[in-house]
Amino acid sequence: MPSAAFDVTGIGNAIVDVIAHADDAFLAANGIEKGAMTLIDAARAEELYGRMGPGIEISGGSAGNTMAGLAALGGHGAYIGKVRDDQLGGVFRHDIRAAGVRFETQPSSEGAPTARCLILVTPDAQRSMNTFLGACVELGPEDIDETLIRDSQVTYLEGYLWDPPRAKEAFRKAADIAHAAGRKVSLSLSDSFCVHRHHAEFLDLVERHVDILFANEAEIGALYGTDRFEDALEAVKGLGKVAALTRSEKGSVIVSGGSVVEVPAEPVERVVDTTGAGDLYAAGFLFGFTRGRAPELCGRLGAIAAAEIIAHVGARPEANLAELLRAKGIAA
Amino acid sequence: MPSAAFDVTGIGNAIVDVIAHADDAFLAANGIEKGAMTLIDAARAEELYGRMGPGIEISGGSAGNTMAGLAALGGHGAYIGKVRDDQLGGVFRHDIRAAGVRFETQPSSEGAPTARCLILVTPDAQRSMNTFLGACVELGPEDIDETLIRDSQVTYLEGYLWDPPRAKEAFRKAADIAHAAGRKVSLSLSDSFCVHRHHAEFLDLVERHVDILFANEAEIGALYGTDRFEDALEAVKGLGKVAALTRSEKGSVIVSGGSVVEVPAEPVERVVDTTGAGDLYAAGFLFGFTRGRAPELCGRLGAIAAAEIIAHVGARPEANLAELLRAKGIAA
Numbered sequence: 001m002p003s004a005a006f007d008v009t010g011i012g013n014a015i016v017d018v019i020a021h022a023d024d025a026f027l028a029a030n031g032i033e034k035g036a037m038t039l040i041d042a043a044r045a046e047e048l049y050g051r052m053g054p055g056i057e058i059s060g061g062s063a064g065n066t067m068a069g070l071a072a073l074g075g076h077g078a079y080i081g082k083v084r085d086d087q088l089g090g091v092f093r094h095d096i097r098a099a100g101v102r103f104e105t106q107p108s109s110e111g112a113p114t115a116r117c118l119i120l121v122t123p124d125a126q127r128s129m130n131t132f133l134g135a136c137v138e139l140g141p142e143d144i145d146e147t148l149i150r151d152s153q154v155t156y157l158e159g160y161l162w163d164p165p166r167a168k169e170a171f172r173k174a175a176d177i178a179h180a181a182g183r184k185v186s187l188s189l190s191d192s193f194c195v196h197r198h199h200a201e202f203l204d205l206v207e208r209h210v211d212i213l214f215a216n217e218a219e220i221g222a223l224y225g226t227d228r229f230e231d232a233l234e235a236v237k238g239l240g241k242v243a244a245l246t247r248s249e250k251g252s253v254i255v256s257g258g259s260v261v262e263v264p265a266e267p268v269e270r271v272v273d274t275t276g277a278g279d280l281y282a283a284g285f286l287f288g289f290t291r292g293r294a295p296e297l298c299g300r301l302g303a304i305a306a307a308e309i310i311a312h313v314g315a316r317p318e319a320n321l322a323e324l325l326r327a328k329g330i331a332a
Numbered sequence: 333m334p335s336a337a338f339d340v341t342g343i344g345n346a347i348v349d350v351i352a353h354a355d356d357a358f359l360a361a362n363g364i365e366k367g368a369m370t371l372i373d374a375a376r377a378e379e380l381y382g383r384m385g386p387g388i389e390i391s392g393g394s395a396g397n398t399m400a401g402l403a404a405l406g407g408h409g410a411y412i413g414k415v416r417d418d419q420l421g422g423v424f425r426h427d428i429r430a431a432g433v434r435f436e437t438q439p440s441s442e443g444a445p446t447a448r449c450l451i452l453v454t455p456d457a458q459r460s461m462n463t464f465l466g467a468c469v470e471l472g473p474e475d476i477d478e479t480l481i482r483d484s485q486v487t488y489l490e491g492y493l494w495d496p497p498r499a500k501e502a503f504r505k506a507a508d509i510a511h512a513a514g515r516k517v518s519l520s521l522s523d524s525f526c527v528h529r530h531h532a533e534f535l536d537l538v539e540r541h542v543d544i545l546f547a548n549e550a551e552i553g554a555l556y557g558t559d560r561f562e563d564a565l566e567a568v569k570g571l572g573k574v575a576a577l578t579r580s581e582k583g584s585v586i587v588s589g590g591s592v593v594e595v596p597a598e599p600v601e602r603v604v605d606t607t608g609a610g611d612l613y614a615a616g617f618l619f620g621f622t623r624g625r626a627p628e629l630c631g632r633l634g635a636i637a638a639a640e641i642i643a644h645v646g647a648r649p650e651a652n653l654a655e656l657l658r659a660k661g662i663a664a
């Protein structure tokens with residue numbers, strides 16, 4: 001790929017995660033859809049926060065996690081997303097910059113506070129997410145830094161951007177700039193419920209605007225209206241694009257130029273919290289992709305980054321992933 | 333002890349911890365005293381935060397941690413401390429209440445923001461703390477709930493309260509109310525540098541106002557001007573009070589009614605972050621003490637609670653400590 005100042009620029013909902021442990025009874029009693037990302041309003045956020053146990057706050061947001069992961073691998077990343085000029089917005093800004101990611105989006109100075117995601121982690125390490133979008137609803141095309149997009153090999157967009165009202169315009173603007181500059185556009189389908197909410201638009205996006213697609217089994221099944229992975233895979237092959245389909249402990253399947261490779265999951269001693277697994281898989285994959293690596297190695301890098309994130313609470317890497325690769329003898 | 337609605341009311345600096353990993357070179361380059369609690373102003377907090385790595389936010393504060401620990405053991409605790417009505421103040425309030433601790437102190441609505449402690453954890457699991465006291469400077473005698481103090485078997489005070497200007501008045505008022513109601517007053521010396529800052533006052537406090545003293549080796553040595561633990565122990569024995577002296581992996585020494593018992597440390601598979609070890613020791617000890625348990629069992633309860641906290645990042649318990657005791661077959 002032609003060189004660029006940045007490997008990847010991620011665009012997403014800028015969110016601080018509030019993570020607490022809970023049991024299945026708590027999810028049931030509070031009407032929380034297990035394993036899903038559910039949008040909640042300010043009143044519901046207040047109510048649910050009041051009921052949940054003591055939490056930890058840690059910067060999150062799907063594309064934000066991916067960019068932090070890319071930086072931890074040694075990649076050059078930038079991020080576009082909207083926080084408010086409040087304390088949690090300061091936390092988000094600090095953390096993504098401290099991770100080594102360029103982040104210059106102007107915070108909003110009025111309106112809703114910085115977004116938060118109330119995440120309940122059950123003893124099976126599954127996470128159920130309840131997102132109050134807050135200031136994310138202010139993200140619009142005016143926040144897209146054209147120079148930055150042109151200077152990035154890949155512009156990476158999270159499907160969740162379809163939820164706030166104006167972010168999709170930002171999304172389309174960024175995709176157009178990227179393509180006009182000969183760059184690649186990548187999309188994560190984010191969540192199967194999100195795919196259902198925006199089904200027709202996502203189908204169009206995937207067919208016409210996306211070069212590199214990330215989805216897990218449930219998401220790709222939702223996109224193509226099938227419960228059978230094999231059928232979804234056939235549909236993906238028909239697109240003629242690069243796609244990485246993740247299957248949790250069954251590893252991932254990568255479609256590229258008509259060929260299909262399967263990559264096993266990386267072993268994990270104990271799965272603690274699956275939050276961010278898909279985000280970090282995308283980080284590893286894009287790190288390899290922007291270095292021109294073969295699909296199999298891209299998938300392995302994704303698997304390694306995902307394995308690190310699910311071994312601890314929180315969706316931002318704790319380990320120096322570049323050192324982890326060196327320790328495994330992987331030249332990426 | 334006569335029964336009361338609360339086992340312990342803790343009074344302390346209400347702080348949200350911001351925890352990041354760092355190496356010794358970072359501490360040296362930024363002039364951070366390893367292992368100590370250093371007070372910093374708003375400008376230094378901003379500067380240091382800008383330099384440190386991505387963090388996690390988690391409620392802290394020495395006495396706050398102790399009360400959360402007491403509640404996790406099944407005890408009835410209350411807390412008095414000052415936050416502001418800002419986002420981090422809301423986090424602190426949520427977390428301590430969600431832990432099961434009564435917390436009704438009015439937040440300040442102007443002035444400095446909620447306190448934060450920038451904690452750097454080095455690979456040896458040692459923590460170096462940099463505290464911006466923020467809204468804690470507003471705590472005063474008007475915040476002491478007299479009914480609450482009278483209804484608590486023990487009023488527990490952290491030595492750090494001597495740092496903000498008016499908290500010591502609150503401290504003295506609470507001690508007087510407690511004693512007038514026939515209750516006990518407990519003090520943690522908090523930090524050896526804190527002991528040096530307030531040496532004469534701490535000596536007077538310990539001799540005249542405190543019934544149950546907590547200190548680690550460095551702190552009790554600072555109080556009595558000696559590097560020899562044996563000499564400090566002799567001085568403590570001369571007080572004729574209850575005292576628990578903690579010695580990290582060497583366990584603790586408990587002085588009570590002229591007798592001295594040694595309690596071993598609880599084994600820990602891997603020490604990750606020592607933040608909160610002393611706070612949780614005090615939680616376990618006071619849980620036993622308010623149930624009339626023998627000093628040795630009180631010390632063991634302290635050791636168990638401390639062992640849980642140093643096995644993970646953050647100074648609030650992740651485990652249900654009451655279940656942990658049941659699993660160990662300890663009736664407390």
